[in-house]
Amino acid sequence: MPEITPVPLSQLTTLRVGGTPQRTVDARTTGELVDALRDVWSTGERWLVLGGGSNLLFSDDEFDGTVILVRTTGIERLPSPNPGHVRLKVQAGHSWDDLVAQTVAAGLSGIExxxxxxxxxxxxxxxxxxxxxxxxxxxxxxxxxxDESTGDVSVVPASDLGLGLRTSVLKKHYGSVPERSAVILSVTLELAQVGHGAVPVRGTQLRSALGLDADAAVPLAWIRETVLEIRARKGMVLDEGDQDTWSAGSFFQNPVVSAQFAATLPAEAPRWSMAPEPEADRVIPLDQFTGFVPPRVGGPAPVKISAAWLIEQAGMRKGFRLPGSQASLSTKHALALTNRGRATAEEVAALARLIQQRVQSEFGVLLQPEPVLFDVEL
Structure with missing residues (x-):
């Protein structure tokens, strides 16, 4: 097993906090990753797999277990049963942002x-x-x-993963354990072959962010570049020299609430309906028409509201920090909790707790943390 000298988690996570694990394993092939997992599971010791370290908050205490670094990379192009599409099988350790860049360069749409x-x-x-x-x-x-329970490798369809708003059956939510304890070895995506010309932009939220009209069409490369510019302005693109990017990204999820509750918020509160995009008109040949038209689903759709807006309106502006603390809100985006150089895990947690309390008191919404927390309490 490729064991290396233990590396402090503060050097392996984008928030730059965390103690040193008892053991560190560097897995660069799928075989090494599988062997390392089966070995650590056979001992019953505590374990953690770590990729980019971008969605984690660790305690500053020693991690009493083994950290397995997932360094597997590679993309395999596969045929799709759906015309105009292609499938990509991507190894677990492959950089997500590099994957997006590669798909856009290949004229493949779906994750730009x-x-x-x-x-x-x-x-x-x-x-x-x-x-x-x-x-x-x-x-x-x-x-x-x-799977941890059996040590068996299997292929699982996306429909079995319980995918929801920033969640799945594999995620360790704050205060709970995953429904299924398993480690992903590879991911298969199906993307549309649209080329490098202008294409329609789906989704009102994306069009709004990009400043596009409903009938606008732009190249994939323009979408990617514009999204990167927007994220960079918010401090959401990693930059060694910018402490606003020393974070776990968005620390809180944007809450999804009922339409009735959303209506009680001030009119200027940003919100997005969770109703699906309306289906295009369908023409059913007369010889196939049964006389039955499925009814539309009734009732108002849930609404997603901006956690960043709630935080700022609760009195915690960009750059807010507690006296003497090295943890602060980003100066560019109120949804990112950042390390200003020497922050401890407890300083980050104290700021998060205050934000939760203020927002709940002001608006009746309890913000839920998006990162996975290890030995840290909110």
Whole structure:
């Protein structure tokens, strides 16, 4: 097993906090990753797989177990049963942002709006990563994973992963354990072959972020570049010299509430209906028409509201920090909790707790943390 000298988690995570594990394993092939997992599971010791370290908050205490670094890379192009599409099987340790860049360069559509999201491809389905209304659930076909309970490797369809808003059956939510303890070895996506010309932009949230009209058409490369510019302005693209990017990304999820509750918020509160895009008109040949037209689903759709807006309106502006603390809100985006150089895990947690309390007191909404927390309490 490729064991290396233990590396402090503060050097392996984008938030730059965390103690040193007892053991560190560097897995660069699928075989090494499988062997390392089966070995650590056979001992019953505590374990963690780590890709880009972009969605984690660790305690500063020693991690009493083994950290397995997932360094597997590679993309295999596969045929799709659907005309005009192609499938990509991507190894778990492959950089997600590099994957987005490679798909755009190949004229493949489906994940271009998720450019700049840090981390690895294997981590993407765990919390159903998404940005600007685009989520991996829209393109994910299946994952290859290994289960802790059996040590067996299997291929699991996306429909069995319980993919929802920043969640899946594989995610360790704050205060709970995953429904299924398993590690993703590879991810298979199905993307549309659209080429390099202008294409229509799906989704009102993405069009709004890009400043596009409903009938606008632009190249994939323009979408990716514009998303990267937007994210960079918010400090959401990793930059060694910018402490606003020393974060776990968005620390809180954008809440999804009922339409009735959303109506109680001030009119200026940003919100996005979760109603699906309306289907295009269908023409049914007369000889196939049965006389039955499925009824439309009634009732108002849930609404997603901006956690960043709630935080700022609760009195915590960009750059807010507690006295003497090295943890602060980003000076560019109120949804990112950042390390200003020497922050401890407890300083980050204290700021997060205050934000939760203020927002709940002001608006009656309890913000839920998006990162996975290890030995840290909110």
């Amino acid at each position: 709006a998720m450019a700049g999201i840090p981390g690895t491809t294997g981590a993407a389905p765990i919390q159903n990563v998404g940005a600007y209304g685009q989520e991996i659930v829209e393109t994910l076909v299946e994952v290859e994973l290994i």
